[in-house]
Amino acid sequence: MKAVVENYRENIKLKKKNSILHYLKRDSFLYLLLLLPMAYILIFRYAPIYGVLMAFQDYNIFEGISGSEWVGLDVFKFIFEQNSFYRALTNTLVLNVLDLVAGFPAPIILAILLNEIRYVPFKKMTQTVLYLPHFLSWVIIGGMVYLLFSSGGMANTVLSSIGIGKIEFLSQKTNWLIMYVVVGIWQSVGWGTIIYLASIIGINKELYEAADIDGCSRLRKIWHITLPGIKPTIIILLILQIGRMLSIGFDRPFVMGNSLVSEYSDVISTYVYRIGIGSGDFSQATAVGLFQSVVGLIFLVAANYIAKRIGEQGIW
Structure with missing residues (x-):
């Protein structure tokens, strides 16, 4: 008991x-x-x-959500009939694809290069200089870009003084696309290297020691040890970026864009700002944002599924 x-x-x-x-x-x-x-x-x-x-x-701002009239999918039907929406959607995809192709490998390459620097003081100084642009707002960066690359900017002044002539960096469409991508890489590449540097630090040092004994060159060690070591991190960040293919910040295209290149600079975020804040049509702005989120979720799930199918580690 x-x-x-x-x-x-x-x-x-x-x-x-x-x-x-x-x-x-x-x-x-x-x-x-x-x-x-x-x-x-x-x-x-x-x-x-x-x-x-x-x-x-x-939606009526004076009656609120509870008092506004329900119209079902009529708002979405109206949006999908607008050419301006498809232009903004196309521009968003084009700019994000350019950022993915040119910008995604940049922090990987930079992290590997920084990891190969043996002189520690120079390495720390370089890292600090590369990280600084991330802490600048796009308003400041836009002002710097305008002062440097506008028609009367410093770059064109130098080019004219040496007899090359002016280049319309910000008012010619192709040049604007190049500037948009290059400035975006400059602003984000240093900060993006932090994740990859942390991943490189986690690689077993004995692998590099064994490679040194075998007489491997630096390029061989990068190709056979460093890149495979950070491959899971690359895959996860790639999946996340694909999931954001329809999401684009408002500040960067708004600050760098102008009326001469609006055919390329008008993206979903500026479109939502124009119809939501500018025109006061909150129903359309909300519908576009919801469409953007749903499609982004589909991209994210699809990218994760493909990664799992080819034998890589996905997000879940």
Whole structure:
């Protein structure tokens, strides 16, 4: 009988230890630290989802979501009949593809080059200089680009002084595309190398030592050790970037664009700004944003599925 009672008491203690209250009491300080980020996510990520209902309404700002008339998919039908929407959609895809092709390999190459630098002070100084553009706002970067590459900017002044003549960097469409991609790489490449450098540091150093014993050159070690070592990181970041193919920041195309290149610079984010804030048509702006999110989710799932099918590690 005594053994049964002891066993019962042990079961009660075990249940208490496994209860939620037990963990809340034991790790109360950690849960308090979790409250702030959870509140941020709930307020700024989940609460605005309620506004998606505007995409299915003839939204009236004075009547609000609860009082506006429901129109079903009429807003989407209207949007898909607009040539300006397809132009913005095409430009978004083109600019993101250019960023993917030219910008995605850039931090990988830069991280490998930085990793190969043996003089530590120069390496640290280079990293600091390369990271700095990430902390500049696009308004500042846009002003710098205009001062340097506009028709009367420093670059054209130098070119004219040596007899080459002016080049319309920001008003000729092809040149603008090149400038858009190059400036984007310059702004983000240094920050993007942090992830790859961290991944390179995690590679087993004994592999490099064995390669040195075998007489491998630096290029051989990069090709057979470094790149395979950071391959999972590359795949995951590639999947995430493909998932953002329809998402494009507002500030970069808005600041760098102008009326002469609006055929290329008008993207989904500026389109939403123009019809939502400029024209006050919040239903159309919400519908475009919802379409953008759904298609982005499809791209993300498809990229992850393809990665898993070819034997790589996906996001989930």
